[in-house]
Amino acid sequence: MRWAAANQRGAVAPGGGARRRGRRLFKVALLRRAKGMAAPADYPPFQLGKPRFQQTSFYGRFRHFLDIIDPRTLFVTESRLKEAVQLLEDYKHGTLPPGVTNKELWEAQKIKQAIIHPDTNETIFMPFRMSGYIPFGTPIVVGLLLPNQTLASTVFWQWLNQSHNACVNYANRNATKPSPTSKFIQGYLGAVISAVSIAVGLNVLVQRANKFTPATRLLIQRFVPFPAVASANICNVVLMRHTELEEGIDVLDNNGNIVGSSRIAAKHALLETALTRVVLPMPILVLPPIIMSILEKTSLLRSRPRMILPVQSLVCLAAFGLALPLAISLFPQMSEIETSRLEPEIAMATTSKTVVYNKGFSSLGSLMPRVHHWLSMVAAIGGETTSKDQNTTLNSSYSIRTKSMELGKR
Template sequence: MAETAAAAAAAEAASAETPPFQLGKPRFQQTSFYGRFRHFLDIIDPRTLFVTESRLKEAVQLLEDYKHGTLPPGVTNEQLWSAQKIKQAILHPDTNEKIFMPFRMSGYIPFGTPIVVGLLLPNQTLASTIFWQWLNQSHNACVNYANRNATKPLPASKFIQGYLGAVISAVSIAVGLNALVQRANKFTPATRLLIQRFVPFPAVASANICNVVLMRHNELEEGIDVLDSDGNIVGSSRIAARHALIETALTRVVLPMPILVLPPIIMSVLEKTFLLQSRPRLLLPVQSFVCLAAFGLALPLAISLFPQMSEIETSQLEPEIALATASRTVVYNKGL
């Protein structure tokens, strides 16, 4: 009897902590960094990778029932928030189509960590440098495409152009910096090795900007849809598209900082310990764990810099859009 009462009290407390459900709205406030951080922790939750097709259909149907006021009795706010989390993690917000698992934000860490480990391997050859930079930018290009603002179609030529631009810039910068380090005779071998470990960051950061700008350049030409407070499309804005690309590009620069800077520093310290010196086979597993931890920290921090559905004042947009609505502000999907 006491256990039943305790369970009921716990359920009631959990229900009290759960905010009232709002369809299409984030569970946590997006006006603060902490709120966005908690929101994106939900978005990148890798457990959503294992959601079955039937569970996805149930979640979508539950949200449809809520939308049309036909919810079954007894459905809680927690169940509705959970259903929306599943839908947002798997389906694209603009197309409502399933995102391929390795390119979902929830799959970015599990599928991206092996690539980060490869980028940070010591004593890279020319071939291995090119391979890991190519693989990283291929993954990034697909993630950018899968999570883009899809209110306007992206021609295949634009995708290929952005992909090739990112790969060429990443490989050129990485190979060029490695060559400079190798020719720097004043560095000791140990210092040269340490500097080489930091080479991936400028290469990846520069290529990430190229990747975003080239792959989404058509948004600057055609604009992206902006919506009023009721979710109605007000118009297509090139100014909003520019804001979206700048915010996404900044995110892509911040993202690799902890991933490609912290592990080299940590590993340079750990490699001097007796454990790793006596057991060199542990080097790769330890480096993999360090990269995974850095990745897990960096991703939610970086994508929390700006809300996915960003807000902008209509007075900052094109005159025809400002005249088309009485709303003081409109929102647009920045993309991830």
């Protein structure tokens, strides 16, 4: 009788309440998503100077780099920047006003890190910020991939690419441990010369290859920028870091203590960095030519050749925007090596079977510059990274000392 009365009042059978609650929660989640509100799990308790996402997984690194290159921070006003900086200062001194959420703190840190240099506290010029790398770098990628380039245009776009990267490198340099200006110039000139030489040389070889049809020759020329940029990356690594092969780099035990400087570890770090700098530009410089070679065969572009350049620009933008964070997220910053493979004095100085070393920033080399404040946020194993004074504590068992984090030596 009770159930009958309940049903007459519009109630439901047992289990209906749970279903209604589930539907309500689902609707709430949809509303929150529609309003751009992230779930609480997306905003963990705030930690000053540390990444919002764990760096132990590919997904965590991917989300982290999406924040780093978010172009929306380019439109932050001066007043909003001041508010973000002041909010972080209030947090640092324990004077936060009531009601401030973790989301507000994380957003404030994202804004400050995107605009303000971590060492000099000066505003980084917009085209040279990491959040501006895709918007300002895409036209250069489009230029690099233009078909039927002349000798002059090939030289120009390769030079412009390396010059843009050099400016980004310098704007985001490690100002606490500055490298000599001569080293920047040496790396820049080496990258420009190698990129231009390879690009021009390959174009000449392709044009003189009589075995290729004009269509095949044009298709091959589309891929010339990749080996040119890859060679520039390798040249840049060697010129900027060749002294490490003689001096060695620091290796750390399980407790984060510096065991010593290893030349063998330096060799591994250099090889790993060179390899990743060859692999990572691939999706940005290889995917667009493949996609465009397919799209240009469609009736739409055949009948409207003027649309080829706009379509290619959109393809490059999509490849740049999607492939870049995916590619950067593939490789963790710290590498591990068995002590038995290192110098005898290193193996005898620790009881750990393995040690770790910072392989240096390897995310795209000439195409994706080495950036100090990226390193300070990413060069960790457990998501815990360096603070302003470079005293780093890792979520895992590692604690990375200041010396291992000096980008100037890397």
